[in-house]
Amino acid sequence: MAEPAYPVLATRTMPPAAAAEAVIADLRARPTETTVRRIEETPARFASWPGETHPDLLAELSRRGIDRPYTHQSLAIEHALAGRSVVVVTPTASGKTLCYNAPVLSTILRDRSARALYLFPTKALAQDQLDELNGLVTALGAEIGAFTYDGDTPADARRAVRTAGHIVLTNPDMLHTAILPHHTKWVQLFESLEFVVLDELHTYRGVLGSHVANVIRRLRRICQFYGSNPTFIFCSATIGNPAELAEALLGDAVEMVDDNGAPQGERVVVVHNPPVVNRELGIRQSALKAGRDIAARLIRAGVQTIVFAPSRIRVELMLTYLRDSLKDKPGEPERIAGYRGGYLPLERRNIERGLRSGDVRCVVATNALELGIDIGGMGASVVVGYPGTLASLWQQFGRAGRRHEGSLSVLVASSNPLDQYVAANPGFIFDRSIENALIDPDNIFVLANHLKCAAFELPFVVGEVFGAHTAEMLELLADEGLIQRSGDRYHWMTEAYPAEQVSLRTASTDNFVIIEQGPRPKVIGECDRPSAPLLIHEDAIYIHRGQQYQVEWLDWDDKKAYVSPVSVDYYTDAQLAVELKVLDSFRAADAPGGRHEMGEVALTFLATIFKKVKLNTHENVGWGKIAIPEETLHTTGYWLGFEDEATKGLKRDELAAGLAGVAHLARNLAPIFCMCDARDIGSEAHVRSTFTGLPTVYLFDNVPGGVGLAEKLFDLRHELAEACLRVLLACDCRDGCPACVGPQVESKSPARKAARQLLEKLTG
Ligand SMILES: [Zn+2]
Incomplete structure (x- = not known):
């Protein structure tokens, strides 16, 4: 076993603040760039209960030690009880649920015919809230029915929910396919609907948000038919434009409450750029390993830690590496859990419970844990790789934080251009406003x-x-x-019943089931359809909770993958061949050295081969073929073609390297201009486009139909091209590196020089 990266500091638990200082001191001692910011502790600010808050509720809250509301709670409750729709924007653990439970319960306590509908983005969150709500209702001793209504609700219970449920907790998908089309069975709900609560508002952006805005249009249309006019209460994590998003979703005016009165312990935020290990190729120490070292050290110091990794494979690798690096501490590796899409609901609930009780000391998660699922405040949060938006980053940072104790949040930068930009300009994180969430309900x-x-x-x-x-x-x-x-x-x-044909989510819900073979076959997990060709193709090593399985057989039509446990020293990494075809051009503009266009494009994705990658060293140790049908995506794209004048003197391979470089830069910088998630944009480069006849770089909306990103890029084409050139010129590599034109396999690559020529001609 390799030597532990850090010495064992203490066997006893260290408070997070002391552990944070130790980690920082250590990072600063290394030949690397580390930025530290301290965000001061803020004390609580209280106000008084609005007069309409029901006295029984106040008595119960007082029994729980809540004698006064925080300022934001008081204001939100006041707006809601006065019938003004409101959006509450405060951090995790600031007591947001009371902002809706108080007005809803006060109203139902006064009038038992009143009804409320709560919408959460996932079943798990609805279940979480139901438990909390039921606790409150039981303590109140009032006959108030609160029920979840989702795919798991048994058929015989559905009737009771429809008639007796004062508060129905569900998700937009169920509202869309199961409640609105059957509104005649929900007369009691729609006739007396006083409140609609939409928690986790920030998740309703992009395509999902555009769909949800239309579901709300349908909901309000039905309410109007039954003579009700509910007040909407939105709750959101921090985004740039909460009021604008809430108003776009509702199609109406909304009051904003964003002055958080909840106390917050001191937070230390660190941005760490791992050291360069190969100066010539600009390769840095792997972010995964640097993150593992920091997390292992925190766990050793007894700090409960959450680690965010950018993909499912990386979660499993991080989990494997972390457990490995703590092997010398008996019992410790078992207390480190993974958490991602594809784990079974019961497994997830167990991990959440373990985190709240403290039995689970560390969780390695994808952004599946960014959402409001209650896991308590962690002592530290380690984010491996910039998650693409500041909103996401602060949500992930925010998972660490306790009211009266310090916390540590660390971003470990990866080698890609956006991460390197952030690491070189940490002001981007601290001083820039958080992205706007965009929707287009009229798409x-x-x-x-x-x-x-x-x-x-x-x-x-x-x-x-x-x-x-x-x-x-x-x-x-x-x-x-x-x-x-x-x-x-x-x-x-x-x-025909139209709602059934329409999915609100781009990731289709028809999951593949992963089955462990044996005398008694058992379901170990799930995989969404778009990821299936990459993760569970035949011979893939599928890692689940740190255990390796080999996929023996993939039944594509039946959506089942049959796996067997194995123990091998590699994982698999599938390659996806992408083909892009322009179908139509909607807008075009000439540039000095080329031409900008936007229009409709079709993409086909075909998983072709997979590599076997050795654990820890990440060397390539073999490969295999994948045989799975191709998938198609129709969407919108923006592209720029380069005329002879821009490509003059470039040989074919130089041109190809230059185009790939421009595509890499543009794709990685585009999210800053679109204020979107990095995953929402894809890129391609063609040395000779069949549509334009020119060497062409494409950027496209990564969702069916597009959500207007291509249009936005076309509008901001000059700014984007200039930013690409600026980042390229500012990079201190010689021939190209991950921070500018992308990783280069060998030194003396023509990528940087060629990309520079193309961009300089284009920007004139
Ligand atoms: Zn570079």
Whole structure:
């Protein structure tokens, strides 16, 4: 076994603050760049309860030691009880749930016919909130029914939820497919709906947010039909434009409450850039290993730690490496858990419970744990790789933090350009405002689907408005024979049930099931469809909770992967071949050395081969073929073609390297301009595009139909090109490196020089 990266500091528990100082001292002693910021402790600020808060509720809260609300709670409750829709924007653990439970319970305590609908992005969060709510309701001794309604609700219980549920906790997907289309069975709910709560508002951005805005349009349309007009209460983690997002989702004005009155212990935030290990190729120590060293040290010091890794494979690798580095401490490796999409719900609940009780000392997670799932405040949070947005980064940092104790948050930069940009300009993290969350409820692709659902639910009246261009779109549906006009109404004509065909999420919900073979086969996990070709192809090493399995057989049609446990010293990394074709050009503009365009593109993805990568050293030790059908994506793209003038003197391989370099830079910098997630944008480079006939770099929206990112990039094309050139010129490598034009396999690569020429000609 390799020597531990850090000496064992103490066998006893160290307070997080002391452990943080020890980690910082250690990082500073290494030949590397480390930025430290201290965010001061803030004391609590209180206000008084709004007069309408029910006395029984106040008595119960007082029994729990809550005599006064924080300032933000008081204001939010006041708005909600006065019937003003409100958005509450405060950090994790600031007592947000009371902002909605107090007005809702106060209203139902006064009037038992009143109803409320709570929407959470996931089933798990709804379950979490149900437990908390039931505790409060039981203590109040009032007959108030609170139920979850989701895919797991048994058929015989559904009726009771529909009639007796004062508070129904569900998710937008269920509202969309199971509640709104069957509104006639939910008369009690819709007639008396006083409040709609949307927690985790910040998750409703991009495509999902555009869909949810339309689901809310349908909800309000049905409420209006039954004569109710609910007040909306939104809760959000920090984003740049919470009020704008809430108003876009609701289609109406919203009050904003963002002055957090909850106390916060001191936080130390560290940005760590691992040392360069190969100066010529600009390769740094792996972020995974640097993060592992920091986390291992914190765990040894007894600090409960959460580690965020950027992908499922990386979570499992980090878990394996961390357990390995703590092997000398008996019992310790078992107290380190993984947490990601694909684990079974029961496994996840156990880990959450273990984190709250303190039995689990460290969890390695994907952004699946960014959401509001209650795991208590951790002592430290280690984020491996910039997660793509400041909003995500601060949510991940925010998982560490306790009210009366210091906490440590560390970002470990990876080698990619965005990470290196952040590491070189830490002000970006501390001084820049958090990204806006963007939605486009009138996106034709999204709107048309919900218009059909709405027409199924209630006939449209001529002149009724449902998003943009309602009249024209109704005429189109009539032409297709889906609706028919009779008098001043459009009636739904077919047997087809439209909501079932429309998924709110890009990641389709038809998961693959992973089954461990044996005398008694057992389901060990799940895998979403887009990831299946990469993670559970035949002969893949699938790692689940640190245990390796080999995929023996993938039944693509039945969505089942059969696996057997193995113990090998490698993992597999699948390669995806992407083909891009332009279908149509919508906008074009000339540039000095080329041409910018945006339009519709089609992409096909085909998993081709996989590499076997040795654990720890990450060397390539073999490969195999993958045989899985290709997948297609229709979306929008922005592309720039380079004319002869820009490519003059470049040989073919130089041109190819230069284009790949420009694509790498543009793709990694685009999220800053689009204020989107890095994963929302893809890129491709063609030495000769079949559409433009020119050497071309493409950026595309990574979701079906697109969400307007390509359009935004076209609008900001000059700024983007200039930023690419600026980052390239500022990079202190010689021939190209991960921080500018992308990783180069050998020194003396032409990538940097060629990319520079292309960008200089383009920007004039
Ligand atoms: Zn460079």
